Amino acid sequence: VEAADGTSLYTGSFDRSAAAGDFPERALPAAGFTVAAAAARPTAATAATDVVDLTDRLTGGHTWQVPAGEWQVDLFGGVLLADDSQGYSRSYVDLLDDEPVELFLDILPGEYHRRFGRYFGTVVPGFWDDEPFFASAEAHFKRLPWSPALDRALRTVGVTPGTAYAAAFDDLGRSGRIARGNYWKAVSDRFATAFRKQAQWYEKRGVALITNPLYDETAPAKRIASTGDLHKVNQWAQVPGGDIITAEYVAGEPTMIPRNPVSVAHQMGRERALLEMFGNMGWQVTPGFVHATVGAQAARGVNLTVLHALWTDESRVYFPPPFGPRAPWWWAMRPLAEWIGRVMEAGRGTSAARTALLQPQRAAEQWTGTDRQQDVDGPLAEAAYALERAQVDFDLLHEGALTRDPALLAHAEVRKGRLAVGAAAYDLVVIPRTPVLDADGVRVLREFVRAGGTVIAVGALDTEEADGGDRTLAHALSDLFGDRVPARRSLGRGHAVRVADTGALGAAAVESGTAAAVLDPAQDAVRILRVRRGPDTVFLINNESGAQVRTVAVLPATGLPETWDPATGTGGPAPVYRSTKDGVRVPLDLEPYRTAVVVVRGGRRERPHLTESTVPVRSVERHGQVLRATVEASAAGTHRLAGVDGGHRYHGTVRIDDPLAPLPVDGDWTLIFEREGAEPVTGPLGSWTEHDELFSGSGTYTTDIDVDAARLHGRRVLLDLGDVRDVAEVSVNGTALPPLLWAPFVADVTGHLGAGRNTLRVRVANTLSNERKKPLPSGLLGPVTLRFRRRTTVELRRV
Structure with a gap:
């Protein structure tokens, strides 16, 4: 290949795979490069139907005659997935191929079993994976997944390798999106097979698999490039799980993180849904934040909480906070652990959710990695949050359950007017806005409505059909919903409802009678x-x-x-x-x-x-x-x-x-830090950072108050500490009361406070953030107030 001036640009004869390395866009390795597929297309091609798959011509001395015109030839090869960004190189096992997975099982859990098999199911209850993935995890790999096992998997879902890879890398129009979707479906199916092999291996030996896939905090379309289809992964686990770490949860804001493992647990009849929490969230994590986070995830179905870094070597904490004696508030940990345990136990049982939110997986597979990816992920989350705001408890319904995807274990069936999916059953299905739907799934929903169920569709229904049958889909949607928006239509014994947007979704779901409250x-x-x-x-x-x-x-x-x-x-x-x-x-x-x-x-x-x-x-x-x-x-x-x-x-x-009337506890308090050589300081309440901004630990505030007998007589007495950073323990006249771990920081001092002079001591602990040179307000900030309650007995007479 020569330039206009005759300069040689690239090798002219591509008789060796290494010759592709002449192209400057990506230098190919001299070794470890495996030719995977090849495809050709006219340079002006805009559709996958224009692609000529050359994969089968790569071996056996086959040739291909280039037709007239200007053509682009793509050579796709596989390389070892390795990370050398940390000063050392680590390779990653091919989780899409059976043989490496089987070797992994033999080398790791197999060795445990050979040595400690007699303890399996007792001392060793199971194995827990940590963020496995197959490719492109940021920020080092950034490649699309490939494995020798993908050739057959791609052909199984109806696409040839060359066409699939070309469509996965480039925009080849509508037919290209369908091919791309098939590529990602094949990848997800192979990835799920690794979990099937693990789960079956563990189950045979009386132990369990806990899953924690990478990027479970992201939405279905965004996560596919690294972790595939989480539903197909989690369905094999004896304990479906995930994690909520780093900055993935903000108190008071909604989240989708627990929804996939929890939904799978409900549909597969699993007793537990696990979430590892707080890893790498920072030194500033408080029991108050733990309280907010765990409660929010429990209300979404998590019933097994694991505190990240609970077993960390506290001399080397890589992903703070540590949950151990190194934490200044460790002396208040017992009531926090007991609270977590009670909340988790309250969430155990058989799910009674009657609503399913459709996860449009075909759309996610076809639009992942494009500028319309958010058109799939955004509306799904918006619909979920609208249901939450209306107190509608729900599970995610994988679209493949409606179309009997062979890689799914639980398929949807209409039974006695309900949509049964494995161990779960629903009376309402919500379809979020989505650019793609499978017409076969819509037909199942129509059967569900006619049997007595309700389906609500959000927004416009101008979607593409997943396999190109747009007219079939349009007819199916029209038969189900009609053409008006908003509208509520009776069909058989059930109802088909359309709402213009998620602002009306909550009310429509409540009207259907499926809300939890x-x-x-x-x-x-x-x-x-x-x-x-x-x-x-x-x-x-x-x-x-x-x-x-x-x-x-x-x-x-x-x-x-x-x-x-x-x-x-x-x-x-x-x-x-x-x-x-x-x-x-x-x-x-x-x-x-x-x-x-x-x-x-x-x-x-x-x-x-x-x-x-x-x-x-x-x-x-x-x-x-x-x-x-x-x-x-x-x-x-x-x-x-x-x-x-x-x-x-x-x-x-x-x-x-x-x-x-409340009684302010005014005046100065004496503060002394719990450290060697500490000297007491006396003054008004405020952050102890005014005295030592880098102190992390505990300090005790002391004051005396006078209370007359009339204020105590016949009253319940509460000591309101106001603002505390971050936990407190109140002592009244030498008697310590249970720790206060989150707002409102109020202690019941009835019976401990006497008439006359009383001594109050408030022990306060902050977090390790301050000593890590990120000082935060710490200590007893107040204002401190005595509040009173009057208990009385009233007689109600019969009328």
Whole structure:
């Protein structure tokens, strides 16, 4: 090949694979390069149908005569996946090929089994992978996946290797997108086979596989290039899992991270869905942030939390924070661990979610890596968050489940008016906006609607059909939904609904009757998970915001409601609720980021209880012809109460004259750091960084207060510490109270505070951020206040 001036540009005879290295765009390695495929196309080609696949001509001395015109010839080769960016080289096993996977199983878990097989299933409960992938993980590999096993896999899904690779690299129009989608489907299927082999190997030996795929924090189209189809990966795991690390969660903001492993767990009938949390999130992680994060993921179905770096060598922490004695607040870890355990246990059971959100996998495969990738990922997340804001609990429904994708274990079947997918069953399916749909899947949804289900489609339905049958898809969508937007259409025993955007999705889903709760007033920040345990339904309720939430929840269940506090492990029959035809109405008072549990016990007889109260109620008991309710007021006022006992109704009124005015704890406090040689300092409350901005550890604040007997008599007394950075332990007159790990930092000091002079000590710990030269406000910032509550018993008389 020569330039116009006769200068030789490239080798003219391509009789050796190494000759391709003459091209300057990418220098090919002299060794370790395997010819994988070849393809040719006219330089002006804009479609995959113009591609001539030359792969089968690469061996056996075949030739190809170039037709007239200007042609582009693509040679595709495989190289070793290796990372040499860290000053050393590490190669990566080919997870798309059976033989390397089998060798891996023999070399690693196989060796464990040869040495410790007698402990498998007891001491060794299982094996946990950590972010496996097949190619292109940023920032070092940046290549498309290849394996010797891909040739057959590509042909199995209906595309030849040369065409598939050409379409994966370049824009070859509509037919190219279909070929690209088939390429990524083949890759995902091969990757999933590695997990099938692992899971079956482990199961045979009585242990479990926990999955944690790379880039599970990203959306379906974005993650494909590194991790493929997570549904097909996680379906094989005995414990589907993932992680939430680095900056992947911000308190108060929604997330999709748990949705895939949780959905798979529900559909595969797995007992647990795991999330590793907090790795590399930073030295500044506090129990308060742990509280917010774990509660939010639990409300999305995670019921097994693993704290990253819990077993880290604390002398060398690579991915902070450490969860161990090195953390300044380690002395408060026990109640945090107990709270996590209670929340996780509350989420165990059989999922009662009745809604499925369709994951348009064919669109993800066809549009990944293009400028329209977000047209797949964005609408899926928007629909998910709209459902969350409306308290609709849901699973992701893989599109292939509707089309009987042979690489999926659980296929959708219409049974008794519901859409059954493995161990799960749904009454509502939501279709997000998507550029591509499979017409076969739409036909299954039409069958589902006719049998009694509901399908809601969001936005326009001007989508392409996954295999090019646009007219077939258009007819199928029109038959199902009609042409108007918005619209609700009866079809058979079910309904097909169209909404213009996600702003109307929540209300439409609630109208379908599948929400986990209906709140009055509505509260966007509340997330609810429901699971069943025998006759009981458990509602795990999380306030995913930094603001107090007060509302009344109608929980779609029948029975006796109980309220439980995971922070203390205490609870019992709800003193205030009302049974209605739509379910049980229970008032909710949720502090910022709080997780609460309501259990509706099926088959239990109702006890005497209140149905209305404007003041918190502690207990209700029957005494002859009256109900006696113990209430607790925080301010003066008059409150009307109503109750029931069997078929009888009761009314009562309580008047609180006590003003219950708070008492500020003013004046100076004495602070002393817990370190050798520390000297006490006295002054007003504030961040201890004013004294030592790089101190990480614990410090104790001390002051004396005088309280007269009249303020204590007949009152419950709370010590409100105000702003604390980051955990606190209150001692009153030498008696230490349980640690306070998150806001509101309030200790019950009733019975500990006496008339006259009292000594208050508040031990506070911050994080390791300060000593790492990233100082943050630390200590007891206040203001500190004594708050009072008046408990009284009121009689409600029968009416």
